Amino acid sequence: MVDFDGGEPTLNPELIPLVRYARSAGYDRINVTTNGRLCAYEKFARSLVRSGLTTLLFSVHGHDAQSHAQQVGVAEAFEQTVQGIRYCVKHAPPGVELGMNITLTKGNHQHLEAVTQLAWGLGLRWLNIQFLTPFGRATRWIAPDTQTAADIAMGVIDRWGDRMKFQVINLPFCFMPGYERFMLGDLLKLQRHMIFVNNEDVNLGDYLAARRVKKPVCGPCPHAVFCGGFYEMDDVPEPPWLVRPEDLDRPAVEVDSRRRLNVLA
Numbered sequence: 001m002v003d004f005d006g007g008e009p010t011l012n013p014e015l016i017p018l019v020r021y022a023r024s025a026g027y028d029r030i031n032v033t034t035n036g037r038l039c040a041y042e043k044f045a046r047s048l049v050r051s052g053l054t055t056l057l058f059s060v061h062g063h064d065a066q067s068h069a070q071q072v073g074v075a076e077a078f079e080q081t082v083q084g085i086r087y088c089v090k091h092a093p094p095g096v097e098l099g100m101n102i103t104l105t106k107g108n109h110q111h112l113e114a115v116t117q118l119a120w121g122l123g124l125r126w127l128n129i130q131f132l133t134p135f136g137r138a139t140r141w142i143a144p145d146t147q148t149a150a151d152i153a154m155g156v157i158d159r160w161g162d163r164m165k166f167q168v169i170n171l172p173f174c175f176m177p178g179y180e181r182f183m184l185g186d187l188l189k190l191q192r193h194m195i196f197v198n199n200e201d202v203n204l205g206d207y208l209a210a211r212r213v214k215k216p217v218c219g220p221c222p223h224a225v226f227c228g229g230f231y232e233m234d235d236v237p238e239p240p241w242l243v244r245p246e247d248l249d250r251p252a253v254e255v256d257s258r259r260r261l262n263v264l265a
């Protein structure tokens with residue numbers, strides 16, 4: 001499997017050729033995770049869903065323009081993403097599975113039901129409910145109360161689970177007893193070699209394991225064999241794979257009068 005994530009993968013003009021190449025190289029599962037905004041251009045949406053990918057996940061963090069914008073910081077994002085989903089649903093060939101990701105925060109976890117309704121209304125039948133992992137700007141300031149968010153997630157699964165596929169990501173199993181079949185632990189992440197634009201290779205499983213902490217309650221827990229413990233959201237470090245400012249200082253390119261490309265040293 002190969003997963004094009006980011007950053008925002010649709011901003012890479014090579015994304016569609018890369019997906020095609022991955023297919024021809026023999027990958028049989030190819031996922032793209034996107035904010036879906038560029039898919040508001042129907043031609044792009046059509047090319048993307050027909051590029052050879054097998055799953056396409058749209059990140060939607062609110063049920064309406066305002067609550068989505070509060071999470072992503074862009075006023076027009078919601079309209080673009082929703083339009084993009086519509087176009088992708090319209091053009092997706094059979095066998096390409098489309099789904100939605102939501103990352104639960106203090107600001108949106110109360111709206112999980114409405115986001116599920118939105119996904120359903122757009123024709124999506126798969127929702128990933130992601131709990132925060134401690135990297136980037138995911139600090140305790142934006143983390144919801146974990147048990148409250150887990151209770152809301154269980155309620156949504158109870159009401160929608162007969163019609164939609166759910167995956168709960170990043171949450172220790174003890175927060176959702178009885179719902180273990182929906183929960184993805186960290187084990188699969190050991191297989192995830194994340195390659196970043198600066199060519200750094202980070203094993204996600206190793207990184208996350210280093211941020212998990214066992215507490216006394218973990219002692220007798222049957223999940224402890226494969227669960228690393230609780231995430232500590234306090235003092236979240238900057239991720240080691242963040243692109244350094246100097247890596248972004250790339251040569252500028254200008255087009256001269258004869259329309260040749262010049263690279264400025």
Ligand SMILES: C[S@@+](CC[C@H](N)C(=O)[O-])C[C@H]1O[C@@H](n2cnc3c(N)ncnc32)[C@H](O)[C@@H]1O
Nearest residue numbers: 006007008033034035059101103131132133138
């Ligand atoms: C890192 S983004 C990259 C792909 C693309 N730009 C997007 O918006 O989907 C992939 C997914 O990870 C989620 N995500 C980002 N930071 C996270 C964190 N600290 N904890 C959990 N999920 C996170 C995003 O909400 C998104 O659904």
Ligand code: SF4
Nearest residue numbers: 172174218221227229
């Ligand atoms: S090992 Fe600890 S964190 Fe993991 S499920 Fe058990 S009690 Fe929860």
